[in-house]
Amino acid sequence: MFAATPDVSGVLALAEDVVAGTVPLAGSWWWTPASPDPTVRLGWAWSLARVPGVAVALAYAAPIRPGLLVRAARIGEGRRRSWALPSAPILAAGHAPAAPPGMIRVPHLAGSQVLWEIVPEQSAERLLGHPVPDTDVRRHVERDLDRILTLVRALAAGRLPDGITDPLLSGWADNRLSLDIGVIYRHWSRIHAALPPERQLGAERRRRVRPVRSRAVLQLVRPC
Incomplete structure (x- = not known):
């Protein structure tokens, strides 16, 4: 596109x-x-x-x-x-x-x-x-965005994190749901309990392939 x-x-x-x-x-x-x-x-x-x-x-x-x-x-x-x-x-x-x-x-x-x-x-x-939570919850979500992204990708691929038995998250994984911010806000306590540990996130970052930048041929102009 x-x-x-x-x-x-x-x-x-x-x-x-x-x-x-x-x-x-x-x-x-x-x-x-x-x-x-x-x-x-x-x-x-x-x-x-x-x-x-x-x-x-x-x-x-x-x-x-x-x-x-x-x-x-x-x-x-x-x-x-x-x-x-x-x-x-x-x-x-x-x-x-x-x-x-x-x-x-x-x-x-x-x-x-x-x-x-x-x-x-x-x-x-x-x-x-959807309802917007209070400032403290929003700050917690922002702080954990990397771990949330990892969990969301796992659920969308049909995988449940190791040791997690929450039936709601199991249903999301079974249906390969892609969670939006509304679902994350509404179920924050359950999602927070299922987030991967920081050490696991660090290992995934090291395995991640660095994206290749696209090279666009564009005329650089200043806004007028």
């Missing part, structure tokens, strides 16, 4: 028509390079999210994988025409963004990466379709 993605950190906008200050990337994605500072990139995303016709604004640190763009597009489709959101959804990848006052950040799992969404705190439950 996406032949190549840029090796330069920047901001992406999903739109059906040209967006000022960007160049076409693939499909309906438009791209612009941005500052290496994640706060500045997020500011560009806020600006693009308010442009009429933009469905998603994504600030990212390179490299970015095509699967992340697919997940971002799905989030945009789910948020379309939501009166609870004042602009297009604002997403970030490659770093956990700081949420402005009155907003919270929500992690979405996308393969081996995490996609962060900035949402209004008062509208979060309506937007996400």
